[in-house]
Amino acid sequence: MPRIIKTCCILLLGLFVFSCKVEHLTPPNEPMKNIAGSWGIIHATRNGTDLTSGFDFTKFRIVFTDSTYAIDSLLPFIVTTTGKWVFDDPQYPFNLIFTPADSSKSILAPFLFPVTGGVRNIVITFSPGCPANSYQYTLQKVN
Amino acid sequence: MKKTILPINKKSWSWIWKIAGTLIIIVIIACNLTISSVDQPLTAAGGSVVPITLNCSIMSNNPQTSALVVGILVPKIWNASSNTTVTFTADQTTGPQPMSLIPPNTPSPYGNGLSWQDDMMATIGHANNLIPEYEWIAFQSNQQYNYPITTTETVTVSIQIKVSTNNVLFNMAYVLAESGDGLHSTAYPPTASTSYYGTAFPSKPIRINGTGNLLDFVNPQLSVIVPGSSIDNDIITIPFNAKADSNALSAASQVYLCATGYTHGDSIKVCEQTSKTQLVSTGQGQWQTNMWPRGFFNLKAGQTLDSMEYYFTDVTGATKVGYAGGAAPFSFTFSCQ
Known part of the structure; x- marks a missing residue:
């Protein structure tokens, strides 16, 4: 009888030791930010003053593809002509970098990609005129 | 042994407590941050450094340690947050003490979520400037200091603003506060919130003789x-x-x-x-x-x-x-x- 108990104990100990496995945890992969589509302005400020209701922003559109952009009904903006764009970091972008087709110079604009009311927005800050005048546009995808 | 009964009834005790309580509060709230006077030029050249001095006094009956806060109302066109230096001297310090810009989104204590700058705008106002192109900038001492108890301490704040080259006529305004109580401390509820800060509105506007259209905030x-x-x-x-x-x-x-x-x-x-x-x-x-x-x-x-x-x-x-x-x-x- 003691022999059976001893054998069982050894088996249980073996089971206990060999049941442990090293778990290889892989951090979740942050998805690439996708902004492809047509975006319109839903909110605009100049030096912190709300301009949304006092100026007609409704016709402005910027259409992003995977690497290019096009502007319709131009308003004061970071760029004035079509061209290419990239993120400074596709997974964790802090800046949108525009390169107009008629220029080799890239223009960098601080970029936020918040979800407000369940809807993804793009918030960009730039100075199209005097450097002291800072504009912030909140863009939302237009169907 | 016969128990001695004090000749004070319940109603009298009530009055004694009320009077004592009021006296205690008066002692505690004897806290003052005052800007006694402002030395500010009437005119300055566009692009120059404008020197301004705030002559202040601070007194508190409640021991505390906190940083000194100074707010300045300026035209946005000066970009003053990048072009201003603020220091101060006080009885308890040796030499000018540096102050640093408070970043725009730093919440004001007891400020209901407002930043220091927004709280100053909401509480102190815009000094009757008519064109809404003004802003408060706020500075805080790099160190915290013990506030004097029962004695009044003299504080002299030195402000140097490099103004823009524009023609400007503007009503300046200043506020002196401390980082612990902000502008609306609720530490002593009967106390008026104005006890926690001092303001100054110079009687005459500052005229910057620069170039271009006159930006007249006053008339x-x-x-x-x-x-x-x-x-x-x-x-x-x-x-x-x-x-x-x-x-x-x-x-x-x-x-x-x-x-x-x-x-x-x-x-x-x-x-x-x-x-x-x-x-x-x-x-x-x-x-x-x-x-x-x-x-x-x-x-x-x-x-x-x-x-x-x-x-x-x-x-x-x-x-x-x-x-x-x-x-x-x-x-x-x-x-x-």
Whole structure:
């Protein structure tokens, strides 16, 4: 009888030791930010003053593809002509970098990609005129 | 042994407590941050460094350690948050003590979520400046200090602002506070919140003799374009204050803009009574329109505006109001200076 108990104990100990496995945890992969589509302005400020209701922003559109952009009904903006764009970091972008087709110079604009009311927005800050005048546009995808 | 009964009834105790409590509160709230006087020049040259001194005193009966906070109301055009140095001396310090800019989103203590700057604007105001192109900038001492108990400490704040080159007339304002209580401490509820800060509004505005259009924040004017520094690719606000001066449109029910833009050697006139030029009423005789000059004057690529002249009309276009209510147009130069 003691022999059976001893054998069982050894088996249980073996089971206990060999049941442990090293778990290889892989951090979740942050998805690439996708902004492809047509975006319109839903909110605009100049030096912190709300301009949304006092100026007609409704016709402005910027259409992003995977690497290019096009502007319709131009308003004061970071760029004035079509061209290419990239993120400074596709997974964790802090800046949108525009390169107009008629220029080799890239223009960098601080970029936020918040979800407000369940809807993804793009918030960009730039100075199209005097450097002291800072504009912030909140863009939302237009169907 | 016979128990001795004090000859004080319940009602008397109630009164004793009320009086004692009031005395305790009076002792505790004897806290004062005061700006006694301001040494500020009446005029300064555009682009110069303007020296300002705040002569202050601080006293608190409640021991505490906190940082000194100074707020300054300035025109945005000065970009003063990047061009201002603030230091102070006090009885308890040796030599000038450095102060650093409080970042814009730093919450003000007891400020209901507002930043220091927004709290100053909401609580102290804008010193009757008429053009909404002003801002509060706030500085905080790099170290915390023990506040003097029962004695009054003299504090001298030295402010150096490098102003822009623009012509400006502006009402300055200052506030002195400390980082523990902010502007609305609730530590001692009966205490008025004004006990926790001191303000100063110099009786005369500061005049910066610079270049370009005078940005007059002080005197009511028929029309001052905002932002004062802008070019044709900015969105500018053109206001019309129908009540500021005697003029032919003071009772008009509709006001329109008639403008001429000047490019290099050319001019473009837009003078029509349509939705494109119509100003929107913001109440009490105030009208305004926001304009993107490049779009308004339909400029071609490569074309830029140097200046603009404008006046206001009624719906017929026959009644016109220009500079000082007369026939001469208002003038605006597109410049970032």
